[in-house]
Amino acid sequence: MANSAQAKKRARQNETRFQINKARRSRIRTFLRKVEEAIASGDKEAATAALRAAQPELMRGVTKGVYHKNTVSRKLSRLSARVKAIG
Known part of the structure; x- marks a missing residue:
């Protein structure tokens, strides 16, 4: 367990960062899942739109x-290669 004030603050900051990054990863995974589902359904327009929405989130x-x-x-x-390959 952290003893110094500096280490305690660091522990608090790490926890905050962890929560923020966890939310970001979850959000990105949701966008990726939407692209995967659109590809699986075979709808090229939906897949293209989903990929276009996912790109800025990933970046x-x-x-x-x-x-x-x-x-x-x-x-x-x-x-994008998989979306392009949809017949």
Whole structure:
């Protein structure tokens, strides 16, 4: 357990950050799930719209330090390829 005032403050800050990042990750996963569901349904317009809505959320996750830039780029690339492949 933290003993010094500095360590106690750090523990509080870490908990706050954890809650904020957890909410961000959850929000991003929701957007990704919507894209996945649209792809599964085979609706190209819905999938394209969902992907377009998910892109800024994912990039915001990079800016805020929740995800690594290359991870998000890879996810977006794979999703866009799958959306493009819908007949």
